[in-house]
Amino acid sequence: xxxxxxxxxxxxxxxxxxxxxxxxxxxxxxxxxxxxxxxxxxxxxxxxxxxxxxxxxxxxxxxxxxxxxxxxxxxxxxxxxxxxxxxxxxxxxxxxxxxxxxxxxxxxxxxxxxxxxxxxxxxxxxxxxxxxxxxxxxxxxxxxxxxxxxxxxxxxxxxxxxxxxxxxxxxxxxxxxxxxxxxxxxxxxxxxxxxxxxxxxxxxxxxxxxxxxxxxx
Numbered sequence: 778x779x780x781x782x783x784x785x786x787x788x789x790x791x792x793x794x795x796x797x798x799x800x801x802x803x804x805x806x807x808x809x810x811x812x813x814x815x816x817x818x819x820x821x822x823x824x825x826x827x828x829x830x831x832x833x834x835x836x837x838x839x840x841x842x843x844x845x846x847x848x849x850x851x852x853x854x855x856x857x858x859x860x861x862x863x864x865x866x867x868x869x870x871x872x873x874x875x876x877x878x879x880x881x882x883x884x885x886x887x888x889x890x891x892x893x894x895x896x897x898x899x900x901x902x903x904x905x906x907x908x909x910x911x912x913x914x915x916x917x918x919x920x921x922x923x924x925x926x927x928x929x930x931x932x933x934x935x936x937x938x939x940x941x942x943x944x945x946x947x948x949x950x951x952x953x954x955x956x957x958x959x960x961x962x963x964x965x966x967x968x969x970x971x972x973x974x975x976x977x978x979x980x981x982x983x984x985x986x987x988x989x990x991x992x993x994x
Contacts, residue, residue, distance in 0.1 A: 779806065781914050785828045791848075793822035797986055798851075800844045801858030803828035804911040805885065805979070808948055809858060812980055820988040822852070828911070832923055834863030838871045845875050856986055858979075860884045880982050885909060888978040889946050904941040906967060910948045913958045921964070933966060942968035948976060 779789055784803035791798070793813070801809055803825040813821055826844065830836050837859065845855055857872055857879035872879045882888040886907040887895040912919055921927055924936055943965060945958035955971055962969035 781911065782918075784825060784911075785915060785918055788827045789823065789825035791822050791824040793819075795819055795821040796853040797821050798848050798855045799823045799858050799983075800841060800848070800855060801825045802831070802862070802885075804831065804909070804915075805858055807911070808976055808979060809983070811949075812976060812983055816984070818983070818986075821983070821986070824848075828915070829918075831862060832919070837862055837864055838867045841868060842871055842875065845877055854986075856983075858983075860888055880979065882978065885979075886946060888982070889948065889974045889976065890972075891974075891977045902944070904939060905944045905970075906937065906940045906942070906965065907944050907946060908958055908961060909946050910951070910954055913945065913954050913961060916957075916961050920961075933964075937965045937967060940965070940967055942970055945969070945971045946974045947971055948974065 783789075784806050788803045789806050792810070795818070797820055799809060799821055801823060806823065806825045809823055812818070813823065824844065826837075826840050830840060841857055841859065845857075849855065855877045857868070857877055859868060860880055860882040861868055862884055869879065880888055882892045882895075886909070889909060890898070908916070917927070924932070926933055926936070943958070943962035945955065945962075947955065947958075950973065958971065959969050
């Protein structure tokens with residue numbers, strides 16, 4: 778399996794022999810590959826863009842467009858496995874213009890929880906900070922270092938003072954990851970809550986993809 782560092786910085790080259798291409802965020806690679814394997818979705822091929830784009834979401838739409846145009850002639854269908862991810866609706870507009878579908882939801886925290894359930898919880902959890910399995914593993918690369926807390930830990934309370942808890946949305950049952958997530962909460966000075974979400978609406982969205990796109994008209 779490709780390393781989290783590679784998924785962060787380089788993404789994932791096309792993997793699979795299927796006629797449906799999934800263009801996804803590198804932060805979702807492990808989860809998507811696990812779903813493909815568990816469900817025998819041989820009709821899917823996965824490629825991922827660098828997960829680090831999430832630190833600069835304005836770069837995501839152009840990167841997705843480049844990937845769609847590059848691969849369009851080689852596949853029967855393309856599905857974009859990004860939520861809005863901070864693009865302010867630009868990614869959805871792009872997908873509409875290109876005629877490709879994408880995962881519904883404002884961000885991966887929402888579709889892992891289930892978009893409807895996340896919306897129900899939002900009013901009571903507006904002071905929650907969320908981590909997924911990938912972000913627990915890559916906590917320093919995506920949170921601690923970009924915020925400068927490795928150099929200026931005294932800024933912690935300024936950044937996280939308005940949060941009350943860290944919610945770890947676990948995609949798999951892994952005691953080691955849970956303890957690492959708990960340690961992340963301690964570093965941030967937040968209460969800790971672990972919530973097993975599994976793959977949520979990500980699994981539902983991928984399961985809905987037709988094995989034979991041409992047959993769907």
